[in-house]
Amino acid sequence: MEQQNLWQFMTQQHDKLIQQTLEHIGLTFISLFLALLIALPLGIWIARKPTASPFILGISGVLQTIPSIALLGFMIPLLGIGWLPAITALFLYALLPIIRNTYTGITGIDPNIREAAVAMGMNHWQVLWKIELPLAFPVIMAGIRTATVINVGVATLAAYIAAGGLGEFIFGGIALNNVNMILAGAIPSALLAILLDFLLSLVQHIDLKKLRFALWLIPLICIAAASSYFFSGTKDLKLKAGFTPEFMGRTDGDLGLKSIYNLDIKPVVISDAVMYKAAFDKKLDVISGYGTDGRLKAYNLIILKDDKKIFPPYYAAPLVRNEALIKFPELEGVLNLLAGRINDSTMTDLNYRVDYLHQSPQQVAKDFLVKAKLWKEPLPAGSQTVRIGSKIFGEQYILASMYGMLIRGNTRLNVSSKTGLGGTQICFNALKNNEIDFYPEYTGTGLLVLLHPSKQTLNRVTKSNDSTYDFVKKEFGKTFQMKWLKPIGFNNTYALMMRRQQSSELQIQSISDLKRYLDH
Numbered sequence: 299m300e301q302q303n304l305w306q307f308m309t310q311q312h313d314k315l316i317q318q319t320l321e322h323i324g325l326t327f328i329s330l331f332l333a334l335l336i337a338l339p340l341g342i343w344i345a346r347k348p349t350a351s352p353f354i355l356g357i358s359g360v361l362q363t364i365p366s367i368a369l370l371g372f373m374i375p376l377l378g379i380g381w382l383p384a385i386t387a388l389f390l391y392a393l394l395p396i397i398r399n400t401y402t403g404i405t406g407i408d409p410n411i412r413e414a415a416v417a418m419g420m421n422h423w424q425v426l427w428k429i430e431l432p433l434a435f436p437v438i439m440a441g442i443r444t445a446t447v448i449n450v451g452v453a454t455l456a457a458y459i460a461a462g463g464l465g466e467f468i469f470g471g472i473a474l475n476n477v478n479m480i481l482a483g484a485i486p487s488a489l490l491a492i493l494l495d496f497l498l499s500l501v502q503h504i505d506l507k508k509l510r511f512a513l514w515l516i517p518l519i520c521i522a523a524a525s526s527y528f529f530s531g532t533k534d535l536k537l538k539a540g541f542t543p544e545f546m547g548r549t550d551g552d553l554g555l556k557s558i559y560n561l562d563i564k565p566v567v568i569s570d571a572v573m574y575k576a577a578f579d580k581k582l583d584v585i586s587g588y589g590t591d592g593r594l595k596a597y598n599l600i601i602l603k604d605d606k607k608i609f610p611p612y613y614a615a616p617l618v619r620n621e622a623l624i625k626f627p628e629l630e631g632v633l634n635l636l637a638g639r640i641n642d643s644t645m646t647d648l649n650y651r652v653d654y655l656h657q658s659p660q661q662v663a664k665d666f667l668v669k670a671k672l673w674k675e676p677l678p679a680g681s682q683t684v685r686i687g688s689k690i691f692g693e694q695y696i697l698a699s700m701y702g703m704l705i706r707g708n709t710r711l712n713v714s715s716k717t718g719l720g721g722t723q724i725c726f727n728a729l730k731n732n733e734i735d736f737y738p739e740y741t742g743t744g745l746l747v748l749l750h751p752s753k754q755t756l757n758r759v760t761k762s763n764d765s766t767y768d769f770v771k772k773e774f775g776k777t778f779q780m781k782w783l784k785p786i787g788f789n790n791t792y793a794l795m796m797r798r799q800q801s802s803e804l805q806i807q808s809i810s811d812l813k814r815y816l817d818h
Contacts, residue, residue, distance in 0.1 A: 303478070304477075304478045304481050304482065307478040307479065307482055308478075308482050311467075311482065314467075315467070315482060315486065317462075318462060318463055318464045318466055318467065318483070318486075319464060319486055319490070321461075321462035321463045321464075322450070322453055322454075322462075322463040322464045322486075322487065322490065323490070325381070325384055325385060325388060325449075325453045325456055325461065325462075325463055326388070326446065326449045326450050326453055326490075326494075328385050329385045329386075329388030329389045329391075329392060329449055329453075330388075330392055330442075330445060330446055330449055332385070332389045333389050333392035333393055333396055333445060334396065334442070336389075336393065337392070337393045337396035337397045337400065338396060338400055338438075340354060340393075340397050340400075341396065341397045341398070341399070341400025341401045341404070341438075342400060342404065342426065344397070344401050345400070345401050345404035345405050348405075351401060354397065355394075355397065355398060355401070358393045358394040358397050358398070359394055361390045361391070361393065361394065362391060362393075362394040366387065366391070366452045366455050367455055367458070369387045369390065369391075370383060370384070370387050370455060370456075370458060370459055371571075373386055373387055373459075374459060374572055374575075378576070378579060378581055379459045379460045379461070379568065379572055379576045379581055379582075380459065380460050380461055380566075380581070381456075381461050381462075383459055383461070384453070384456035384459060384461035384463075385461075387452070388449045388452055388453060388456075391445075391448055391449060391452055392445035392446075392448065392449055393445075395441040395442070395444040395445040395448070396438070396441045396442055396445050397441075398441060399437050399438050399440055399441025399442075399444075400434070400437075400438050400441065402437055403433075403434025403435070403436075403437030403438050404430050404431075404434045406434070406437065407429070407430055407433050407434065411429060411433070412425060412429065412430070415428070415429045435502075436502050436503070439498060439501060439502035440502065442498060443495050443498045443499065443502070446491075446494050446495065446498060447491045447494070447495050450487060450490050450491040450494065451487070451491065453465070453487075454468055454483065454487055457469055457543070457567050457568075458568070458569040458571075458572070459568065459569065459572055460540055460566040460567065460568040460572075460573075460576070460581075460582075462566065462567075464483040464484075464486055464487045464490075465483060466483065466543065466546075466567040467479050467480070467482045467483030467484075468480055468483035468484055468487075469543040469567070470543035470544070470546050470547050470567065471483065472543070472720065472721065472724075476547065479547065536815065536816055537563065537583040537584050537812075537815075537816065538566070538581070538582050538583050538584070539563040539564070539565035539566070539582065539583065539584040539585065540565055540566050540567075540568040540573045540576060540577075540582040540584075540585050540586075541565040541566075541567065541568070541585070541586040542567070542568065542569065542570045542573065542586055543567055543569075544721055544722070545586040545792065546565070546567060548746065548747065548792075549608075549746055550608055550609050550610060550742065550746050550792055551586065551792065552565065552586075554608035554609075555608065555794075555809070558606050558608045559606060559608070559809055559810065559813050560813065561809065561812065561813050561816070563584065563812075563816060565584075565586075566582075568582075568585075570586075570587070570588075570691065573585045573586075573587070574587065574591070574593035574594075574596070574597050574599070574653075575593075575597065577597060577599060577795065577796070577797060578596075578597035578598075578599075578797070580797075583796060583797070583800060584794055584795070584796055584812065585599075585794070585795050585796075586792065586793070586794060586795075587599070587601075587792075587793050587794075587795045588691075588693070588790050588791070588792065588793065589601060589612070589642065589789060589790050589791040589792070589793050590642055590645040590646045590649060590693065590788050590789075590790040591646070591649055591653065591693070591790075592646055592647070592648070592649030592650030592651065592652060592653040592654055592692065593649075593650070593653050593654060594646060594795065595646055595647070595650045595654070596650055596653065596654035597797075598797065598798045598799075599795045599796065599797060599798060600795065600796055600797075600798045600801045601793040601794070601795055602793065602794045602795065602796060602801070602806065602807065602808055602809050602811070602812060603807055603808035603809065604791075604793070604794075604808075604809055605808045605809060605810050606809070606810065607760070609742065609791045609792045609793065610741070610742040610745055610746065610756075610760040610766055610791075611741055611742055611760065611762075611763040611766045611767075611789055611791065612740040612741060612742035612743065612789055612790045612791040612792065613740065613741045613742075613763055613766070613767060613785040613786075613787075613788070613789050614697065614738055614739070614740050614785065614786045614787075614788060614789075614790060615637075615738070615739065615740075615741070615767070615782050615783055615784060615785045615786060616633045616701065616736050616737070616738055616739075616782075616783040617729065617736060617737060617738070617739040617744070617774070617780055617781075617782055617783075618630070618633070618735065618736035618780065618781050618783060619729060619732070619735055619736065619779070619780055619781075620775075620779045620780060620781055621732070621779075622684070622735035622736060623781060625682075626682065626684060626709075626711060626735075628708075628709050628711075629684065629705070629709075629711075629735075629736075630781075630783060632704050632705055632708045632709060633701060633704070633705075633736070633783050634783055634784045635672055635704055635708070636672070636700060636701070636704065636786050637783070637784035637785065637786060637787070638784070638785070638786070638787045639670055639672075639786065639787055640666075640786050640787045640788050641787050641788055642788045642789060644666075644788070645693065645788040645790065648662050648666060648693075648696055649692055649693050649696070652692040652693075652695070652696060653692045659692060659695035659696045659698075659699045660699045662696055662699075663696050663697075663699035663700040663703060664699075664703060666700065667700060667703055667704070672704065673703065673707065674707030674708060675707060676703075676706035676707055677706065677707065677708075677709065677710050678710060679706070679710055679711065679712045680710040680711065680712070681712075682711050682712065683711065683712035683713065683714050684705055684711050684712070684713055684714070684735050684736075685714045685715075685716060685733070685734045685735045686698050686701055686702055686713060686714070686715045686716065686717075686734065686735070686736065686737065687716045687717070687719050687725050687728055687729065687733075687734035687736070687737035688715075688716075688717040688718065688719065688725070688737055688738065689718075689719060689720065689721065689722065689724075689725050689737070690717075690718040690719065690720050690721070693790065694717070694737075694738055695717055695718075697738040697786070698715055698717050698737070698738065699715075701736075701738075702715055716728070716733070716734055719734075719737075722739075722743050722747050722748070723747070725737050725739075726739075726748055729780065730778065730780075738786075739782075740790060741763075741766045741767050741770050741782075741785075742766065742791060742792070744770040744774065744782070745759070745760070745766060745769065745770050748774075749770065749773050749774075749777070751769075755769075763789070767782065767785060770782060794809055794812070
């Protein structure tokens with residue numbers, strides 16, 4: 299099958315690309331308009347009150363230094379998910395450039411000019427509108443240009459909290475190692491920033507007196523941008539769904555739901571870090587998730603039965619480079635100490651402690667090993683180091699911690715942990731490129747994401763847990779020179795989830811039930 303190029307991908311996804319671009323423009327313009335309403339008067343005020351300028355500029359400067367993803371995280375408990383926290387965060391980021399440049403532009407005017415205007419009989423408002431703002435206008439516009447470019451860039455992160463925008467393609471592409479998908483989001487975002495900066499540069503050099511009539515168009519432009527955001531691609535749906543970026547592009551994810559179940563639920567893209575809480579708070583009704591996730595228990599969610607079997611077995615096991623097993627001959631036996639020790643309910647409980655009770659993965663891992671009588675005090679370490687990797691969710695942190703403790707307690711090897719490496723492809727590439735020695739992986743992920751078998755092979759090898767494991771073990775050894783060690787014991791399959799009470803009220807127990815409900 300011929301590999302799809304960027305143009306083919308963008309053509310195929312043009313409807314979605316247009317929708318995401320409109321959402322991106324809406325987020326940028328709404329937040330920028332709100333920032334102008336606050337920042338311009340503040341900049342003018344501190345130009346009149348120099349003693350207040352260090353405080354106002356300091357506060358806005360602190361807001362600018364907060365990492366954007368952290369700022370969005372702070373917003374979620376207060377404002378939930380969707381457009382409101384995204385616009386609020388973008389609004390805060392836009393304040394500093396506009397306030398600072400307004401203050402700098404006005405205070406940089408020659409005092410003699412201001413004194414001459416007052417001597418001619420102008421009051422404070424006349425001095426502001428006829429002298430200060432026209433002279434400071436190029437500097438103020440430079441601040442607005444900076445704020446606009448910042449907001450276009452930061453708006454890509456809005457996809458993490460179901461606010462839409464071009465970040466949906468970017469993060470989906472990162473999760474799936476799909477360069478075309480990444481570029482389909484990144485290129486329009488970059489072009490949008492360049493275009494807006496260019497248009498504002500033209501405005502920057504226009505005489506403010508000639509521009510005044512056009513200033514009345516700004517609210518209309520922002521209303522149009524808001525409309526493009528709130529109404530682009532909207533549809534009156536019975537249930538609101540939220541899927542992770544990786545789930546959206548997988549055959550055992552949204553693609554499989556469409557092709558096998560013919561389920562077209564129009565999900566928003568959202569980070570798995572917030573989607574469970576969004577379901578609990580009734581912001582979402584159906585979410586993608588993982589079968590052993592502790593937040594199932596925390597938020598009283600139920601897994602919908604996969605009655606057409608689109609989700610293959612996802613048994614967890616260490617995936618190790620063959621070179622590492624040769625270099626560290628004692629490693630395989632130590633890692634296999636965990637084989638068969640953790641079932642689904644046990645892993646769900648361990649995840650619950652980390653995901654909901656916020657206990658550290660290291661403490662949860664140690665408590666389990668102590669209870670299972672596998673814990674040993676660390677031995678003095680030698681010169682050799684084993685590098686452990688993990689993906690960026692709680693279960694992987696727990697497993698990586700367990701393996702690190704087992705290695706330290708049973709060998710004289712050093713342990714270096716490279717946790718939180720992102721999605722499947724990032725972890726696997728790190729393993730393939732000799733940046734880590736092993737990491738916990740899942741048979742279903744290895745099968746679908748890394749091996750890409752034919753439909754006939756897929757139907758044959760997913761009939762049982764053992765057949766899936768045997769197939770990936772054989773193919774990885776042959777294709778990648780990697781070995782799957784013995785399974786840990788639990789099956790962390792992909793799943794669709796709903797609130798238990800809602801599932802009962804609507805009589806939706808399976809994905810086919812969900813399909814029938816949406817069709818009527």
